[in-house]
Structure formats: C-alpha cells, structure tokens
Amino acid sequence: MTTAAAEPGPDEKPRRARGEQTRQLILETALRLFRERGYAETTMRAIAKEAGVAVGNAYYYFDSKEHLIQGFYDRNQTIHRAAAEQVLATEKELAPRLRGVLHAGIDVNEPYHSFAATFFKTAAEPSSPLSPFSSESSPAREAAIAIFRDVVDGSTAKLDPELRKELPELLWLGWMGVILFWVYDKSPDQRRTRRLIDGAVPLIDRMVSLSRLRVLRPALRQVLALIETVRKDD
Numbered sequence: 643m644t645t646a647a648a649e650p651g652p653d654e655k656p657r658r659a660r661g662e663q664t665r666q667l668i669l670e671t672a673l674r675l676f677r678e679r680g681y682a683e684t685t686m687r688a689i690a691k692e693a694g695v696a697v698g699n700a701y702y703y704f705d706s707k708e709h710l711i712q713g714f715y716d717r718n719q720t721i722h723r724a725a726a727e728q729v730l731a732t733e734k735e736l737a738p739r740l741r742g743v744l745h746a747g748i749d750v751n752e753p754y755h756s757f758a759a760t761f762f763k764t765a766a767e768p769s770s771p772l773s774p775f776s777s778e779s780s781p782a783r784e785a786a787i788a789i790f791r792d793v794v795d796g797s798t799a800k801l802d803p804e805l806r807k808e809l810p811e812l813l814w815l816g817w818m819g820v821i822l823f824w825v826y827d828k829s830p831d832q833r834r835t836r837r838l839i840d841g842a843v844p845l846i847d848r849m850v851s852l853s854r855l856r857v858l859r860p861a862l863r864q865v866l867a868l869i870e871t872v873r874k875d876d
Contacts, residue, residue, distance in 0.1 A: 665703045668693050669717065672710045677754060681707070681761040708771050708778075711761070715774075715782035722750045723789055736797040737847040740813065743793055744839045747817065748824060748832065755832065758825045774818060787814045804863075805853055816846070 671693040675684040686707060690700035704710045722743075729742030751758070764772055771778040791810035794801070801809065820842075824835040 661703075664695065664699070665713075668695065668700055668703055669710060669713045672704075672707075673714060673754070676757050676761070680757055681764065711765075711772050712778055712782070715779060716785070718750060719782050719785035719789070722747050722786070725750055726789060730792055730796055734796070734798050736794070736799040736850060737843050739793045739797050740790075740846065741839060741843045743789060744817065744820060744843070745836065747821075748835060748839070751821070751824070752832070755824070762822075762825050783814075786817070787811050790814050790817070799850060800854060801850065802853055805850070809850070813846075816842070 668689060672684065672689045675689060675692060679688075684707070686700055686704075687697050689710075690697040693700065704713060725746035726743045729746070730739060733739045733742060754761075761772075764770055765774065767773065768775075770776065773779060774783060787810050790813040793813065794806060794809050820835065820839060823838055824832055827835045829835075
C-alpha cells in the first residue's frame with residue numbers, strides 16, 4: 643500500500659518562498675562583490691554581512707564560495723535559455739539559430755567580464771569543482787548542452803543521425819572556446835569575441851552541410867569514433 647505524500651502545511655509555501663528569496667539575495671550579493679572586489683578577495687563572511695544575513699545562514703544555503711559559483715552557473719543557464727528564446731522561436735536555419743544563441747550567451751555573461759579572468763584561473767584547474775567539466779558542474783553543463791540540442795533539433799538542417807546525436811555537445815565545447823576567448827578579450831565591449839562568433843558560425847554551418855556528402859562520410863565516422871574513444875575511461 644502506497645502512502646500519499648503529506649500536503650504542505652499552510653505556512654510551508656511562504657517559508658519556501660522566503661528561503662528562495664534569501665538564497666537569491668546571497669547569490670546576487672556574492673556576484674556583485676565578485677565584480678567589485680574580485681573572486682579571491684571576497685569571503686563568505688563579507689558576503690553575509692553585505693547581504694544582511696548571519697554567516698551561518700549564508701553557509702546554510704551555500705557550503706562555500708565554490709557552491710556559490712555553482713549557483714551562478716545554474717542561474718546563468720536559466721537566463722541564457724530565456725535570452726535565446728526569441729531566436730529559437732523565430733529562426734529555422736541552423737546558422738542564425740546558433741549565432742543568436744552564442745550572442746545571447748555573451749550578453750548574459752557581459753556583466754561579469756571584469757572578474758572573469760581572475761575567476762577562470764581557479765576554474766581552469768582540472769581538479770577544481772568550478773571547472774565546467776567537473777562532476778559538480780554537471781547540472782549546468784547538461785542545461786547548456788540542452789540549449790545547443792534545441793539549436794540543432796529545431797533547425798531545418800539535414801544531418802547524419804550520428805552527427806545529430808553528437809553535435810550539441812560539440813557545439814557546447816566550441817562555446818567553451820568562445821568563452822575562453824571572451825575572458826581575455828580586452829577590446830571595447832569585447833567586439834573581437836562578437837566578430838569571432840560571426841566568422842565562425844558560417845564555417846560551422848558549412849561543415850555541417852558538407853558532412854552529408856557521401857564522400858566525406860568515412861571521415862565523419864572516423865571523427866565520431868575518435869570522440870567516443872576519448873570519452874572512454876582507461
């Protein structure tokens with residue numbers, strides 16, 4: 643016999659709402675201090691003080707600064723998806739869908755460019771939980787790949803079935819390269835990154851189109867096999 647889950651009490655929903663508000667306040671305060679003071683110089687105590695909460699309360703919602711960054715990752719993916727909604731709803735060709743999503747991602751990250759290089763030094767460490775490739779980052783990583791899956795699946799592009807399966811993750815890896823370029827882009831408003839996107843998207847679109855040619859299928863199979871080999875653990 644299955645026992646039904648208890649219904650939340652009358653005070654439960656307001657309590658949860660207040661908890662989420664506090665969590666978001668701590669996260670937004672942390673991101674502001676990261677921008678103003680830098681990631682390394684910002685402590686959990688300083689975040690709690692600025693947010694007007696007890697230090698213990700800050701640690702209740704986030705175990706460490708690293709967990710704050712994971713919250714930032716998750717939040718960023720939600721905002722990125724919202725920013726890309728219009729282009730994904732209106733464009734059908736692969737190239738404009740991809741271009742729109744990449745530019746939307748730069749728009750979303752733009753407020754954090756000032757501390758991105760300092761933060762990246764920590765995230766680039768292979769053993770760091772802040773690495774976009776870490777197990778701790780897997781929810782945000784999967785959410786990001788899902789955006790690129792929508793880019794591909796909602797387009798009119800005719801793809802080899804095996805390439806269709808792998809392309810979203812390959813596009814995400816390319817996006818990681820764009821982000822790395824953006825982190826160190828000192829041009830006004832990071833215009834060089836925008837030009838990189840505008841120049842790279844037609845090339846990607848062209849390569850995807852050429853992948854349908856029968857003469858290139860053996861090479862495509864080799865590339866996909868190499869990707870699968872690299873994924874395997876030793």
